[in-house]
Amino acid sequence: MQATEFKISLIGPSHSGKTRFVDRLVNRYGSGTPTLGVDVTIYQLDRKTRLSFWDCAGDPNYQGLGKGYLQDSDLVVVFGNDPHFQKWVPPATPSIRSTSTLLNDIRRVLVPRCNL
Numbered sequence: 001m002q003a004t005e006f007k008i009s010l011i012g013p014s015h016s017g018k019t020r021f022v023d024r025l026v027n028r029y030g031s032g033t034p035t036l037g038v039d040v041t042i043y044q045l046d047r048k049t050r051l052s053f054w055d056c057a058g059d060p061n062y063q064g065l066g067k068g069y070l071q072d073s074d075l076v077v078v079f080g081n082d083p084h085f086q087k088w089v090p091p092a093t094p095s096i097r098s099t100s101t102l103l104n105d106i107r108r109v110l111v112p113r114c115n116l
Contacts, residue, residue: 003050009070011089012079014058016020021079021102022053032060036067051106058085075109077102 010018014034022041023029039055056069058079072078076089 001038003048005050005052006074006106007052008075008077009053009054009056009073009108010077010079011056011070011085012058012087013082016058016079018055018058018079020053025053025103030096034065045103045107049110 043051
């Protein structure tokens with residue numbers, strides 16, 4: 001049985017915790033350098049579910065690319081309180097705005113959609 005894969009886009013201003021969240025999730029020790037463009041990390045949640053995290057750069061120089069990065073996202077996680085990034089989220093895309101229990105929230109939002 002092939003795992004169902006979900007695209008999860010992480011957006012928000014620079015230094016808001018996007019890369020740190022992904023690094024901690026996959027037990028990777030990041031270099032502390034800012035993301036340039038986008039960094040994609042695959043995380044196997046369980047046997048049936050794979051999460052593809054798209055860590056999008058928060059630097060203002062990359063903000064014009066935001067909507068392209070979010071295309072086909074199953075979930076968008078907005079880090080920080082900058083209203084500019086909230087405008088990037090496509091209307092029908094579920095979003096999460098708190099990172100304290102993010103993996104549980106991802107399961108709650110996505111897993112019922114794939115009939116597991």
